[in-house]
Amino acid sequence: MDWASLSAFVAVADRGGFSAAAEQLHLTQPAVSKRIAQLEQDLDVRLFDRLGRQVVLTEAGRLLLPRARQMLAEADAARRALQDLGHDIGGRLSLATSHHIGLHRLPALLRRFTALHPRVALDIRFMDSEQAYAQVLGGDAELAVTTLGPTEPPLVATPVWDDPLRFVVAPDHPLARMAKVTLADIAAHPAVLPDPGTFTHRIIAQTFARRGLSLQLRLTTNYMETIKMLVSVGLAWSALPQTMLDTQVQVLPVQGAQLSRQLGYVVHGGRTLSRAAQAFVALLRGDS
Structure with a gap:
């Protein structure tokens, strides 16, 4: 078992085929096939099932894949050192x-x-x-x-870094005219937030959920600068890092709700x- 064969194995697994792996490795397809065949011979197991032009990992291949990634990463670290x-x-x-x-x-x-x-x-x-x-x-x-x-x-x-988040709206948003704002007030309006699977979305959603409140999502995007633009034109409220605050948005004086991420x-x-x-x-x- 050598590093070249392991690299070919990981490339085929990641790209889902020998041709795509060959392109990634700047090799010919027969050269990749030869490396996989040598690896299978060295280990005495079949690593891929060939289904026409598609290849799928066998049970042995699925077992080897994370270990192969780790070995290649360690080899790269050793070379750098x-x-x-x-x-x-x-x-x-x-x-x-x-x-x-x-x-x-x-x-x-x-x-x-x-x-x-x-x-x-x-x-x-x-x-x-x-x-x-x-x-x-x-x-x-x-x-x-x-x-x-x-x-x-x-x-x-x-x-x-501690990264406090602040609830923000456009200066002409209805919430901007309120002297005191609660989470329930905010939840009554649409929001633009990062995607639900992100750490930041979870922090915000859990803050409302603890008060028994749900969010009205107008849309989601993971680009904070885009979120700030959508807030600034009045489409929704959001929670932005303190480092992004300026005159384009207005911070809401929310009572009893502190948002922060690390x-x-x-x-x-x-x-x-x-x-x-x-x-x-x-x-x-x-x-x-």
């Missing part, structure tokens, strides 16, 4: 983050990191926080800087961070 040994910090750092954090929290930190470590090649991927968790779990990203949600081993989450970084507790990732984490934590 050896490349960095005895030199200035270099190599590649794969970082998953949300658009909101990328716009409002990371610019100064990224500027400082690139100045301190110019040899590091940053691979920054913007996505929802829940997807960033999955990227770290699967070994596709070494580090995620994201909204923190429920975290289970082997993932480890470390808070860095932002931070997520790593895989079973993997050794590269020196580049360690340096980035040190900046996040304010250690350097």
Whole structure:
């Protein structure tokens, strides 16, 4: 069993076919087929069932897939560590983050990191926080800087910033004219929020549910800047991070309801961070 065969196996499983895997790996289809056949021979099991042009994982293939991902991630970490040994910090750092954090929290930190470590090649991927968790779990990203949600081993989450949320409306919204606003008042109007599966949506929805209130969703989108625009033109209310507040929206004086979320970084507790990732984490934590 070798790394090339494992890489081919994961590519075929992810892409659902030999041709697509060959395109991803920049190989010919026969070369991918040969690597899979060699892996099946080495392990003495069949990893895929061939159904015409489609391939599906066998029971043995499903068992191997997460282990193969972990082995490839460990091999990549080992290569990075050896490349960095005895030199200035270099190599590649794969970082998953949300658009909101990328716009409002990371610019100064990224500027400082690139100045301190110019040899590091940053691979920054913007996505929802829940997807960033999955990227770290699967070994596709070494580090995620994201909204923190429920975290289970082997993932480890470390808070860095408290991120208060404020209920907001357009300055000419009916709620904006009220001196005191309750959650029941807000629930009587349509909302625009992140998608229901997101950590932020759950925080907001649970706040209302604890009072026996349900939300009227006009629409959902995971782009906070889009949510702010829709609020500013009067289509709905929302809850925005304090870092986004300006004269385009008006904060509601809500009685007895505090919303907050935590932002931070997520790593895989079973993997050794590269020196580049360690340096980035040190900046996040304010250690350097």
